[in-house]
Amino acid sequence: MAGNEAVTEKKTRVAMPEQEPDYRRRNFEEVPLGYTPEMAVKEASRCLQCKSPSCVEGCPVEIDIPAFIQLIKEEKFDEAIKKIWEKNRLPAVCGRVCPQENQCEGRCVLMKKGRPIAIGNLERFAADFAREKGIEEASPRLVPTGKKVAIVGSGPAGLTAAADLMAKGHQVTIFEALHKPGGVLVYGIPEFRLPKDIVADEVESLERQGAEIECNTVVGRTVTINELFEEGYDAVFIGVGAGLPKFMNIPGENLVGIMSANEYLTRANLMKVYLFPEYDTPIPKGKNVAVLGAGNVAMDSGRTAMRLGADTVRIVYRRSREEMPARAAEIHHAEEEGIEFLLLTNPIRFLGDDRGRVVGMECIKMELGEPDASGRRRPVAIEGSEFEISCDLVIIAVGTDANPLLTRSTEGLKLNKWGYIEADPDTGKTSIEGVWAGGDIVTGSATVIQAMGAGRRAARSIHEYLTHNS
Amino acid sequence: MFEIVKRKEMANGTVILNEIKAPLIAQKAKPGQFVILKADERGERIPLTMADSDPERGTITVIYKVVGRSTELFKGLEVGDSYQDAIGPLGQPTHLEKVGTVVCVGGGTGIAVLHPIAQGLKRVGNRVVGIIGARTEGLLILEEEMRAVSNELFVCTDDGSRGHHGFVTDILKRVLEEENVDLVVAIGPVPMMKFVTEITKPYKVKTLVSLNPIMIDGTGMCGGCRVSVDGVNKFACVDGPEFDGHKVDFDQLMQRLRAYQSEEKTSSKAHRCRLDQ
Ligand SMILES: Cc1cc2nc3c(=O)[nH]c(=O)nc-3n(C[C@H](O)[C@H](O)[C@H](O)COP(=O)(O)OP(=O)(O)OC[C@H]3O[C@@H](n4cnc5c(N)ncnc54)[C@H](O)[C@@H]3O)c2cc1C
Ligand SMILES: Cc1cc2nc3c(=O)[nH]c(=O)nc-3n(C[C@H](O)[C@H](O)[C@H](O)COP(=O)(O)OP(=O)(O)OC[C@H]3O[C@@H](n4cnc5c(N)ncnc54)[C@H](O)[C@@H]3O)c2cc1C
Ligand code: SF4
Numbered sequence: 240m241a242g243n244e245a246v247t248e249k250k251t252r253v254a255m256p257e258q259e260p261d262y263r264r265r266n267f268e269e270v271p272l273g274y275t276p277e278m279a280v281k282e283a284s285r286c287l288q289c290k291s292p293s294c295v296e297g298c299p300v301e302i303d304i305p306a307f308i309q310l311i312k313e314e315k316f317d318e319a320i321k322k323i324w325e326k327n328r329l330p331a332v333c334g335r336v337c338p339q340e341n342q343c344e345g346r347c348v349l350m351k352k353g354r355p356i357a358i359g360n361l362e363r364f365a366a367d368f369a370r371e372k373g374i375e376e377a378s379p380r381l382v383p384t385g386k387k388v389a390i391v392g393s394g395p396a397g398l399t400a401a402a403d404l405m406a407k408g409h410q411v412t413i414f415e416a417l418h419k420p421g422g423v424l425v426y427g428i429p430e431f432r433l434p435k436d437i438v439a440d441e442v443e444s445l446e447r448q449g450a451e452i453e454c455n456t457v458v459g460r461t462v463t464i465n466e467l468f469e470e471g472y473d474a475v476f477i478g479v480g481a482g483l484p485k486f487m488n489i490p491g492e493n494l495v496g497i498m499s500a501n502e503y504l505t506r507a508n509l510m511k512v513y514l515f516p517e518y519d520t521p522i523p524k525g526k527n528v529a530v531l532g533a534g535n536v537a538m539d540s541g542r543t544a545m546r547l548g549a550d551t552v553r554i555v556y557r558r559s560r561e562e563m564p565a566r567a568a569e570i571h572h573a574e575e576e577g578i579e580f581l582l583l584t585n586p587i588r589f590l591g592d593d594r595g596r597v598v599g600m601e602c603i604k605m606e607l608g609e610p611d612a613s614g615r616r617r618p619v620a621i622e623g624s625e626f627e628i629s630c631d632l633v634i635i636a637v638g639t640d641a642n643p644l645l646t647r648s649t650e651g652l653k654l655n656k657w658g659y660i661e662a663d664p665d666t667g668k669t670s671i672e673g674v675w676a677g678g679d680i681v682t683g684s685a686t687v688i689q690a691m692g693a694g695r696r697a698a699r700s701i702h703e704y705l706t707h708n709s
Numbered sequence: 710m711f712e713i714v715k716r717k718e719m720a721n722g723t724v725i726l727n728e729i730k731a732p733l734i735a736q737k738a739k740p741g742q743f744v745i746l747k748a749d750e751r752g753e754r755i756p757l758t759m760a761d762s763d764p765e766r767g768t769i770t771v772i773y774k775v776v777g778r779s780t781e782l783f784k785g786l787e788v789g790d791s792y793q794d795a796i797g798p799l800g801q802p803t804h805l806e807k808v809g810t811v812v813c814v815g816g817g818t819g820i821a822v823l824h825p826i827a828q829g830l831k832r833v834g835n836r837v838v839g840i841i842g843a844r845t846e847g848l849l850i851l852e853e854e855m856r857a858v859s860n861e862l863f864v865c866t867d868d869g870s871r872g873h874h875g876f877v878t879d880i881l882k883r884v885l886e887e888e889n890v891d892l893v894v895a896i897g898p899v900p901m902m903k904f905v906t907e908i909t910k911p912y913k914v915k916t917l918v919s920l921n922p923i924m925i926d927g928t929g930m931c932g933g934c935r936v937s938v939d940g941v942n943k944f945a946c947v948d949g950p951e952f953d954g955h956k957v958d959f960d961q962l963m964q965r966l967r968a969y970q971s972e973e974k975t976s977s978k979a980h981r982c983r984l985d986q
């Protein structure tokens with residue numbers, strides 16, 4: 240009997256300890272609490288150490304997953320983190336926010352049995368261990384190359400490109416439009432999913448290694464790309480993200496109480512609304528909140544609204560549960576926290592009171608028709624199925640477009656028809672000599688790890704350019 | 710850090726001028742553009758139009774009215790103190806072009822925003838007729854400065870304590886009747902701008918207004934500053950802040966500006982409590 244128990248135990252994934260839903264839905268502390276060393280070792284022991292590990296193919300930066308897991312199993316935690324650092328500079332971030340089910344874990348051989356190794360949790364464990372113990376990536380003493388690179392945007396793409404270029408001895412300055420570096424990691428993803436200390440630590444470690452960070456600099460306005468070259472930069476990397484929020488373009492959208500997720504989350508995260516009035520920026524406190532969309536951004540918005548005291552939060556989505564693009568873990572967390580899902584439903588009009596404040600919306604029921612270009616079944620309105628719901632705050636999270644502020648001010652920069660920068664997928668080279676681009680401003684909204692991958696590939700190509708041009 | 714090098718109180722202390730060291734912004738700033746200032750770590754990001762900029766001294770000047778929590782906090786900053794953050798120049802500069810006769814209408818603090826634009830319009834060869842107004846003489850700002858850049862200047866006060874007893878719109882009507890006007894630029898409280906556009910509409914005179922919706926980032930990222938222009942949403946921070954006044958939905962703008970009224974009271978109260986301690 241005892242033997243059998245051991246077998247089943249070995250089969251089940253070690254659950255991540257979490258704050259209780261009823262408690263956490265009203266606070267901003269991180270939801271998953273992290274593995275203890277015992278849990279990490281136990282989970283690591285489940286890995287089959289595959290000879291040709293398919294998990295690695297699922298990781299956009301190709302972390303040597305079996306190797307770092309083996310090191311955790313052997314309790315060599317400091318070596319495990321060094322193994323990860325070889326490929327990924329932001330493991331504390333990726334372990335928390337990667338859509339693992341579509342990436343590494345989705346490709347793990349144990350996925351077929353429904354119990355893939357918890358690679359993200361293990362990666363997070365190793366990274367948090369290093370942070371607690373103050374273990375730092377050894378930065379080799381480099382002969383400075385004397386070359387200067389300007390990085391525009393301090394999101395994951397920019398931070399990764401900067402780190403890789405510094406590791407080759409180039410001098411790097413990061414220009415950021417907002418007053419704090421980190422991109423979406425700081426203004427978008429909430430504290431309860433990604434504590435801001437982690438991002439700050441990463442940025443500080445870059446600074447300690449010699450990166451200069453110029454916040455409050457809107458490239459295209461404060462300084463242009465051309466002027467950066469005139470100032471003596473030898474190359475420029477553009478990683479400004481996607482940015483521009485999409486709206487629904489339906490009647491009543493400018494009523495007070497209707498805002499983009501970017502605005503809502505920026506107020507909440509960057510301006511620290513949850514500490515209002517200690518921090519000065521206000522936010523509308525919705526009692527009945529509707530969130531339009533069902534991606535990570537929608538889940539983050541809904542869960543933030545719940546934490547700011549909403550009675551009800553409804554995710555309104557025009558397709559069905561299967562098509563929801565958010566990470567599985569976030570959908571699960573949102574549900575546990577009491578967020579409702581109004582699926583196959585599309586708003587067609589917002590309703591306001593005489594002071595111009597939103598009080599509800601008219602929706603229509605949808606059904607799924609033929610697959611569209613994205614391969615997902617296209618939602619079609621069911622005629623005559625209109626109905627109203629009441630709400631006093633609406634957060635629109637239906638995606639973003641390319642922000643034209645920088646691209647418009649940069650002559651000769653080739654864009655595609657949606658306004659994203661055209662860049663070579665292997666090198667990040669743009670139509671302008673000496674200018675590279677990567678991340679959301681090239682691909683449209685994607686993921687943290689994809690943006691990091693683009694930053695890394697561009698850094699490699701920039702390094703080649705700088706060393707061959709001398 | 711962005712140090713205040715000069716500070717002046719105007720309009721009985723209800724309006725403050727700050728000249729701030731910000732060399733990069735000063736080099737780029739053009740009339741009509743704005744900056745976002747943030748006093749300290751906890752502060753709000755506040756958009757203010759630049760009333761002046763001096764590339765040589767590396768400074769920009771803002772003139773703001775004390776209306777709420779953040780501008781009260783700004784008022785407490787002395788020469789030698791610094792803003793933690795200054796971002797800019799943001800927004801589209803005014804298109805300065807010789808068109809003939811331009812009437813520049815300014816109300817309240819709007820005069821500060823209007824002044825560099827009037828100056829620019831004069832410099833490119835326009836005949837500038839200035840009309841400025843305030844509730845009462847004590848609240849009127851920049852009269853001499855406006856006189857210097859206008860071929861003709863009219864002053865109005867609501868209570869008649871200085872100049873014409875009445876609104877800027879009264880004078881505007883008269884000017885439109887009396888001469889050929891090619892362009893009107895109106896900057897001031899939203900109701901004033903709305904009335905100006907209603908007056909100029911029958912005369913078919915192009916009328917520029919400068920809008921001040923609530924903003925956060927100022928770079929097109931949040932959409933909070935959206936205004937309806939000709940039925941289409943524009944982001945005032947990147948597409949504006951100047952728009953064709955005949956196409957702006959002013960009523961909606963006014964409603965949106967009141968979005969945070971109750972929250973702001975909480976913040977101001979909490980602030981006072983902090984000060985009282
Ligand atoms: C709310 C939210 C939740 C998300 N959740 C997840 C998740 O769970 N997992 C995941 O993998 N991905 C997630 N994503 C997507 C992911 O965050 C992005 O794909 C990723 O951040 C893109 O990185 P980037 O470096 O290209 O750009 P960004 O992170 O957008 O950074 C761009 C930076 O450039 C700055 N900038 C813009 N214009 C200028 C300019 N002109 N001059 C100077 N600086 C400029 C911006 O202020 C910003 O700081 C989420 C996104 C959001 C919004
Ligand atoms: C592009 C732009 C340029 C501007 N230029 C100037 C300028 O040169 N000089 C100047 O005095 N002001 C200017 N403003 C307005 C200024 O930003 C606001 O007065 C300021 O944000 C109020 O902040 P507060 O915290 O002190 O007041 P709050 O406590 O936020 O508000 C106090 C009162 O002012 C209203 N209010 C809030 N935000 C705004 C706003 N953006 N515009 C108008 N009323 C508002 C509130 O509804 C409330 O009734 C500009 C605004 C924009 C968008
Ligand atoms: S970086 Fe992301 S995809 Fe790669 S192993 Fe880590 S969690 Fe998985």
Ligand code: SF4
Pocket residue numbers: 285286287288289292293294295304305346347348349356358
């Ligand atoms: S595929 Fe799964 S079991 Fe195999 S090495 Fe990767 S994580 Fe381990």
Ligand code: FES
Pocket residue numbers: 923924925926927928929930931932933934935944945946947
């Ligand atoms: S202020 Fe955010 S988009 Fe204009």
